[in-house]
Amino acid sequence: MENTMTTTHVATLADLTALEGQSLGTSSWIEIPQERIGTFADATDDHQWIHIDPERAKAESPFGGPIAHGYLTLSLIIPMWDEVLTVDSVTMAVNYGLNKVRFTNPVPAGGRVRLNATLKKAEELPKGGVQVTVDAQIELDGAERPAVVAEAVYRFFE
Template sequence: MIEPVSPGDLERRVGGEIGASRWFTIPQERIDAFADVIDDHQFIHVDPERASRDTPFGGTIAHGFLSLSLLTAMGAGVLPVIAGEAMVINYGFDRVRFLAPVRSGARVRARFVLSEATRRSDRELVARYAVTVEIEGGGKPALAADWIILTLLKEQVDAA
């Protein structure tokens, strides 16, 4: 369990690495399930035989959006919990780049650097994280993103 931090404590961590997530395996079954959810059945994702034969990847690869969607799970257990939070909202991304393919069966994890923490009001805190998703044994990251998270507080919390 992550010990809650005050908004002021979070603001003092700007510029520092928050941490790295646990490793997540991306099996073909997860890729296939994601393809069903988003209705994207391009062969490079769901046809191992053809992807091995007709692509430079040596097999199927995960959708970039699958890697991106795992950020929430990757952030759990790593990203700070704010004292007095009522809810946390995915506020969006200012930048996302898919840099390297994630092959079926690969393991990935995310590294989070806090690039900004700003009080928008007495009950709102915006945190911006520079996130890199690493591929185990890979030379390049799978993706890099600028992720914005809005924390709504139950009541005004001192900045301390």
């Protein structure tokens, strides 16, 4: 897959409503080496052999080798999201949650992922700010199916 990053840049939160239904862009690729998988296993106490034992995973796993944790891949949405949308007037942004997440394709150790995001909805919040709902696909380099599909919700404040 190509290595082209595209970013949407707007001046104010009010500009977001005009972007509903449109692609926001695609992040750059992030590699997930075995070392990063091991660090994530240590941080989360998830040491299942399909993630941390390359020899056993190669011999016994249906994936042909070690794979990244689904939650590791999902957690990378944050640095990738920062590359996809820039709003000049924002002073604070928070992750509000996820409405739906599916891990649709395992990421092999050494695989590369990137975010492709579409703005599903932008709505004003009662006490100020805007909540955006984003259809997010974390693409896996060289694969037809994404590694993760999610509906992510963020709140922006000026």
